[in-house]
Amino acid sequence: EIVMTQSPATLSASPGERATLSCRASQSISSNLAWYQQKPGQAPRLLIYGASTRATGIPARFSGSGSGTEFTLTISSLQSEDFAVYYCQHYNIWPLTFGGGTKVEIK
Amino acid sequence: EVQLLQSGGGLVQPGGSLRLSCEASGFTFSSYAMGWVRQAPGKGLEWVSSLSGSGGSTYYADSVKGRFTISRDNSKNTLYLQMNSLRAEDTAVYYCGKVAQWTYFDYWGQGTLVTVSS
Numbered sequence: 001e002i003v004m005t006q007s008p009a010t011l012s013a014s015p016g017e018r019a020t021l022s023c024r025a026s027q028s029i030s031s032n033l034a035w036y037q038q039k040p041g042q043a044p045r046l047l048i049y050g051a052s053t054r055a056t057g058i059p060a061r062f063s064g065s066g067s068g069t070e071f072t073l074t075i076s077s078l079q080s081e082d083f084a085v086y087y088c089q090h091y092n093i094w095p096l097t098f099g100g101g102t103k104v105e106i107k
Numbered sequence: 108e109v110q111l112l113q114s115g116g117g118l119v120q121p122g123g124s125l126r127l128s129c130e131a132s133g134f135t136f137s138s139y140a141m142g143w144v145r146q147a148p149g150k151g152l153e154w155v156s157s158l159s160g161s162g163g164s165t166y167y168a169d170s171v172k173g174r175f176t177i178s179r180d181n182s183k184n185t186l187y188l189q190m191n192s193l194r195a196e197d198t199a200v201y202y203c204g205k206v207a208q209w210t211y212f213d214y215w216g217q218g219t220l221v222t223v224s225s
Contacts, residue, residue: 049211089212094166097154
């Protein structure tokens with residue numbers, strides 16, 4: 001099983017600041033990585049797939065990068081609606097696995 | 108517009124059974140793989156199971172293999188998760204999701220809570 005490790009667990013930032021979230025895979029997953037956003041009481045929402053392709057309707061302030069084992073989700077300028085928990089997920093082989101999540105909270 | 112409407116869930120005793128349903132609309136259901144993901148209270152996301160558009164290929168997490176069965180009825184645009192021999196550790200919100208080409212979940216249902224407790 002591929003283990004996905006996200007860091008930091010919690011990121012405190014102010015609106016307008018840049019946020020950088022990391023996701024590491026225990027073995028190479030090429031670019032087979034997705035990022036999701038989840039707000040309290042809501043289902044997750046797909047943000048990024050293929051490590052760097054934004055899903056339909058996702059604002060340009062969200063960007064993804066990386067390949068192999070190291071991946072990054074960047075939010076260029078945090079908006080109030082971006083404070084949430086973010087998960088990465090690989091889809092390279094079965095079983096699919098998610099990272100433990102990064103909570104982006106208001107500083 | 109893609110919509111996934113979940114039903115089922117509730118309180119069940121350890122060792123009991125429950126079936127979750129997920130009715131899809133807004134896309135050609137039979138053309139897409141579907142799956143289930145769960146989230147224990149206050150915890151992260153855990154993939155549970157996926158199956159192909161035809162239903163002929165299925166995959167399960169080790170934690171549910173042999174106890175849960177994923178299936179679909181393409182004539183009813185509905186996905187199911189039959190959960191047997193339920194344990195306390197199965198307590199979670201269960202989400203159904205549309206899968207893009209055996210990869211990521213591009214659309215999600217609203218979630219349904221399953222509580223396993225005596």
